[in-house]
Amino acid sequence: MTEVALPRPATGVTRPAAGVMSDPGSSGRFGEYGGRYVPESLIPACAELEEAFRDAWADPRFRRDLDRLLAVHAGRPTALTPAWRLSEELGINLLLKREDLAHTGSHKINNVLGQALLAKRMGKTRLLAETGAGQHGVATATAAALLGLDATVFMGEVDIERQALNVFRMKMLGAEVIPVTSGTRTLKDSTSEALRHWVTCVDEAHYCLGSVMGPHPYPWMVRELQRVVGDEARRQCAAELSTGTPDYVVACIGGGSNAAGTFAGFADTGAQLVGVEAEGGAAVAFGQVGVLHGFRSYLLQDENGQVTEAHSIAAGLDYPGIGPEHAHLRDTGRARYVTVGDAEVIPALQRLARTEGILCALESAHAIAWVIRAAESGELPPWSTVLVTLSGRGDKDMATLMEAS
Numbered sequence: 001m002t003e004v005a006l007p008r009p010a011t012g013v014t015r016p017a018a019g020v021m022s023d024p025g026s027s028g029r030f031g032e033y034g035g036r037y038v039p040e041s042l043i044p045a046c047a048e049l050e051e052a053f054r055d056a057w058a059d060p061r062f063r064r065d066l067d068r069l070l071a072v073h074a075g076r077p078t079a080l081t082p083a084w085r086l087s088e089e090l091g092i093n094l095l096l097k098r099e100d101l102a103h104t105g106s107h108k109i110n111n112v113l114g115q116a117l118l119a120k121r122m123g124k125t126r127l128l129a130e131t132g133a134g135q136h137g138v139a140t141a142t143a144a145a146l147l148g149l150d151a152t153v154f155m156g157e158v159d160i161e162r163q164a165l166n167v168f169r170m171k172m173l174g175a176e177v178i179p180v181t182s183g184t185r186t187l188k189d190s191t192s193e194a195l196r197h198w199v200t201c202v203d204e205a206h207y208c209l210g211s212v213m214g215p216h217p218y219p220w221m222v223r224e225l226q227r228v229v230g231d232e233a234r235r236q237c238a239a240e241l242s243t244g245t246p247d248y249v250v251a252c253i254g255g256g257s258n259a260a261g262t263f264a265g266f267a268d269t270g271a272q273l274v275g276v277e278a279e280g281g282a283a284v285a286f287g288q289v290g291v292l293h294g295f296r297s298y299l300l301q302d303e304n305g306q307v308t309e310a311h312s313i314a315a316g317l318d319y320p321g322i323g324p325e326h327a328h329l330r331d332t333g334r335a336r337y338v339t340v341g342d343a344e345v346i347p348a349l350q351r352l353a354r355t356e357g358i359l360c361a362l363e364s365a366h367a368i369a370w371v372i373r374a375a376e377s378g379e380l381p382p383w384s385t386v387l388v389t390l391s392g393r394g395d396k397d398m399a400t401l402m403e404a405s
């Protein structure tokens with residue numbers, strides 16, 4: 001009897017599985033990750049928020065109001081731009097989802113407009129937010145101004161010094177910026193402080209969390225509010241590509257919201273999903289499972305289990321954890337996670353700028369850097385179609401680039 005070789009799936013093609021990136025239910029679990037690890041006093045607030053979001057998300061009127069705000073205020077839909085010259089150089093078909101063109105310069109506005117509208121619907125009068133580099137703080141201050149809410153932003157003292165321009169922006173928009181002096185005085189501490197403060201004012205304040213992290217329902221809610229990126233890109237790819245969907249879908253990862261929103265639009269296709277972490281903040285590559293800020297996921301920790309600080313040239317990727325759904329997508333193999341170091345980022349940013357006339361954010365340049373590396377090493381088959389979400393524009397990073405050159 002001769003042996004018959006069974007056909008094996010081509011490498012890099014993942015079969016879509018039912019239920020991937022669906023509703024995690026009331027447990028807020030993605031596999032063994034996620035959950036709601038908060039003090040007793042915050043459980044009712046999280047439960048109230050989950051119920052309010054479920055109700056709003058199922059209400060066509062809420063969806064219509066949000067879609068309208070995203071259109072008339074944030075400038076959606078954002079373009080899908082074929083990167084013609086860089087594609088030619090790399091021998092691939094590269095498409096860019098242009099969140100750099102959204103109001104306030106990144107995808108963050110999608111999430112905060114949704115949460116601000118929800119806060120109003122819940123009868124809240126104030127938004128609380130944490131911020132590291134200030135991008136989420138600026139977006140929150142923007143949404144609060146637009147909808148007539150107060151905004152209080154917690155920011156580490158060290159970050160306040162490093163990001164003076166964004167602090168001033170928030171103040172111009174009418175937000176109050178509260179310096180956080182505990183711990184390392186950076187994003188990890190401002191998130192803890194914002195959660196602590198929320199306990200004292202849950203009746204009037206909504207905690208507007210900036211990524212797919214925190215206690216349930218935040219990881220799921222923020223992914224749903226960011227899925228507009230992936231859903232739009234899916235439609236735009238269908239119009240642009242003869243194959244309908246791209247072979248690869250790539251996005252950078254801080255907490256993981258622009259990646260989660262993008263992946264959500266393609267989870268049920270054969271596209272390979274790739275999340276790009278900064279080497280100095282690579283929770284999937286170098287972290288262990290632990291609990292921080294109300295959720296269970298991969299976290300950077302020292303040998304004693306203390307959560308350590310992340311370090312990246314891109315301030316938006318300086319978070320020591322990763323959203324719980326990404327940890328699950330990684331364990332199930334539906335997405336893969338790769339790392340890019342600071343040294344690769346600036347050349348990638350420059351190359352995109354000089355071939356396409358787009359100065360993207362240092363965060364987004366991580367995704368571009370991986371695509372360049374993978375194309376040049378032959379990992380990407382010739383003329384494969386690659387969708388990259390450009391999470392933001394680079395204006396905020398010009399001072400960093402001037403120092404580096």
Ligand SMILES: *Cc1c(COP(=O)(O)O)cnc(C)c1O
Pocket residue numbers: 106107108135136210211212252253254255256257258259316317361363364391392393
């Ligand atoms: C905040 C930010 C990120 C990282 O956040 P995610 O939640 O991982 O998307 C990436 N890019 C830009 C431009 C940002 O401002």
